[in-house]
Amino acid sequence: MMGLSAVSSDTPYYLGMTGMHGRYASSKAKSAADLILAIGVRFSDRATGNKEKYSPNAKIIHIDIDPAEIDKNISAYVGVIGDIKEILTRLIQKLTPQSHSEWLKEVEQLKEEEKTHDSEDGRFKPKTIIETIQNYTDENTMIATDVGQHQMWTAQFYRFRKPRTFMTSGGLGTMGFGMGAAIGSSISKGGKRTVLITGDGSFGMNLNELATAVSNELPLVIVVMNNGTLGMVRQWQTLFFDKRYSSTTLNRKTDFVKIAQGFGADAFRAETTEELNNALVKAFACNTPVLIDCKVNMDEFVLPMIPPGGSIENIIVR
Amino acid sequence: MKLTGAQIIVETLIEQGCDIVFGYPGGFVLNIYDELYKNSNRIHHIISAHEQGAAHAADGYARASGKVGVVIATSGPGATNLVTGIATAYLDSTPLVAITGNVPLPMLGRDSFQEVDTMGITMPVTKHNYIVKDINELAPIIREAFIIAKSGRPGPVLIDIPKDIQLQVCSYKKQNPVKKKEIVTPDESEIRKNRPNTSSAQNDLIFTVVAALLFQRLAKR
Numbered sequence: 001m002m003g004l005s006a007v008s009s010d011t012p013y014y015l016g017m018t019g020m021h022g023r024y025a026s027s028k029a030k031s032a033a034d035l036i037l038a039i040g041v042r043f044s045d046r047a048t049g050n051k052e053k054y055s056p057n058a059k060i061i062h063i064d065i066d067p068a069e070i071d072k073n074i075s076a077y078v079g080v081i082g083d084i085k086e087i088l089t090r091l092i093q094k095l096t097p098q099s100h101s102e103w104l105k106e107v108e109q110l111k112e113e114e115k116t117h118d119s120e121d122g123r124f125k126p127k128t129i130i131e132t133i134q135n136y137t138d139e140n141t142m143i144a145t146d147v148g149q150h151q152m153w154t155a156q157f158y159r160f161r162k163p164r165t166f167m168t169s170g171g172l173g174t175m176g177f178g179m180g181a182a183i184g185s186s187i188s189k190g191g192k193r194t195v196l197i198t199g200d201g202s203f204g205m206n207l208n209e210l211a212t213a214v215s216n217e218l219p220l221v222i223v224v225m226n227n228g229t230l231g232m233v234r235q236w237q238t239l240f241f242d243k244r245y246s247s248t249t250l251n252r253k254t255d256f257v258k259i260a261q262g263f264g265a266d267a268f269r270a271e272t273t274e275e276l277n278n279a280l281v282k283a284f285a286c287n288t289p290v291l292i293d294c295k296v297n298m299d300e301f302v303l304p305m306i307p308p309g310g311s312i313e314n315i316i317v318r
Numbered sequence: 319m320k321l322t323g324a325q326i327i328v329e330t331l332i333e334q335g336c337d338i339v340f341g342y343p344g345g346f347v348l349n350i351y352d353e354l355y356k357n358s359n360r361i362h363h364i365i366s367a368h369e370q371g372a373a374h375a376a377d378g379y380a381r382a383s384g385k386v387g388v389v390i391a392t393s394g395p396g397a398t399n400l401v402t403g404i405a406t407a408y409l410d411s412t413p414l415v416a417i418t419g420n421v422p423l424p425m426l427g428r429d430s431f432q433e434v435d436t437m438g439i440t441m442p443v444t445k446h447n448y449i450v451k452d453i454n455e456l457a458p459i460i461r462e463a464f465i466i467a468k469s470g471r472p473g474p475v476l477i478d479i480p481k482d483i484q485l486q487v488c489s490y491k492k493q494n495p496v497k498k499k500e501i502v503t504p505d506e507s508e509i510r511k512n513r514p515n516t517s518s519a520q521n522d523l524i525f526t527v528v529a530a531l532l533f534q535r536l537a538k539r
Binding site: 002065066142144164165167169170171172174176177178179180181182183184185186187188189206208209211212216 | 338340364365366367368370371372373374375376377378379380381382383384385387402403405406408409410411470471
């Protein structure tokens with residue numbers, strides 16, 4: 001996930017995120033590879049799943065600036081320590097272009113398979129929300145998230161094009177990161193448009209920073225994917241705890257629209273794609289903070305999922 | 319020129335190219351905030367609702383810009399409120415410099431008002447941290463903190479500054495910031511190989527070997 005935006009989503013054969021909630025084609029291709037060029041990668045447990053079964057046929061060339069990362073989690077065939085830019089520049093000079101039409105055909109096949117996993121049932125789906133937001137942003141718009149299902153949906157469905165446009169807490173996975181991060185990233189570009197995609201749980205942690213966003217007059221669009229629950233934990237409780245929803249159903253009467261207005265921001269509600277579009281039109285026409293409270297079904301799943309300790313054989317796609 | 323510790327902090331931050339810092343004032347950083355006020359045309363401070371928000375803002379600032387993010391907080395609860403933000407930056411390798419105030423040196427370790435062992439608390443979640451006990455060390459420490467924060471694998475660095483150090487005076491001379499410490503030039507990059515018959519070789523040869531491997535692997539497909 002932390003590599004997202006380093007390469008444009010428009011690059012040919014871009015497969016997107018890999019790992020526990022990685023895209024199907026990406027995870028399958030990675031498992032089938034016989035050579036992996038791991039560039040600035042730390043092989044976190046969220047990315048590898050079961051380390052013993054991680055890409056079993058692949059030789060891994062691990063390039064990283066931190067020597068401690070080589071062979072820390074995954075055994076590298078060759079470890080190269082240094083600055084990625086320098087190393088890649090030199091490596092590229094020594095290679096001649098290759099063609100791999102058979103492999104690339106396989107990859108295309110995986111992408112076709114991936115498309116069949118999406119189910120359309122007319123509900124106001126998370127994927128729709130992310131893709132609708134994308135219609136209003138450009139390649140320079142910064143996207144911040146908090147932590148949870150909304151974060152995974154953003155990582156899966158938003159198409160980043162430029163580096164340094166994705167602010168998300170990957171390593172620590174900090175709920176509450178979003179508002180501060182959105183504020184800081186907007187300010188760093190002299191007050192540039194930033195979208196925060198967040199959840200009702202995460203947003204509830206640091207929504208006091210609405211005050212900071214308002215007083216600094218930042219063009220923030222805050223989309224709360226509001227399902228009245230701690231979605232990611234609920235998903236695990238559904239899958240692994242026999243639906244014992246311990247402390248994840250938030251019996252709250254919070255009105256995020258009133259809260260945002262109470263802080264001096266504009267706010268709208270959206271329960272359909274049409275309402276979301278109407279709200280986004282107004283939000284993007286505004287140069288001060290705007291919040292959009294989006295109603296999401298509490299039983300939406302983040303898929304695919306490779307359960308903890310699992311490998312590609314255990315991938316759940318529906 | 320002779321400057322107070324608080325003035326040195328602000329001057330060194332400006333020297334390092336900071337024009338925006340995030341934070342939340344408090345009793346043990348009053349003098350720093352006084353200097354920020356007097357220098358508001360040269361350096362801009364953004365106050366948040368909570369120190370955690372300020373830390374995340376400095377982190378977001380660093381991620382978006384590539385510069386070192388700076389966050390300032392007071393002692394005790396101010397510093398502890400930064401911890402989650404610092405740990406977030408630590409695990410995602412973001413360049414951050416956190417400056418915290420602390421009680422005066424003679425009051426350290428006496429359960430003083432708003433005192434905690436900030437260095438102890440943040441040690442496992444910082445790339446490096448400092449407590450300044452000598453005014454003459456203040457500017458060099460800040461400069462070094464910036465280098466550590468942005469060099470190699472970036473990370474958060476915390477500097478704890480007792481209040482009396484902020485009030486003491488010493489001479490300050492402006493220095494230009496050091497460019498990122500260059501980790502490797504091509505001739506010095508290190509390659510570790512897990513293959514059994516490894517012969518020691520010049521780096522250039524090793525690069526050729528790596529390239530040949532890639533060539534070989536890719537050609538097989």
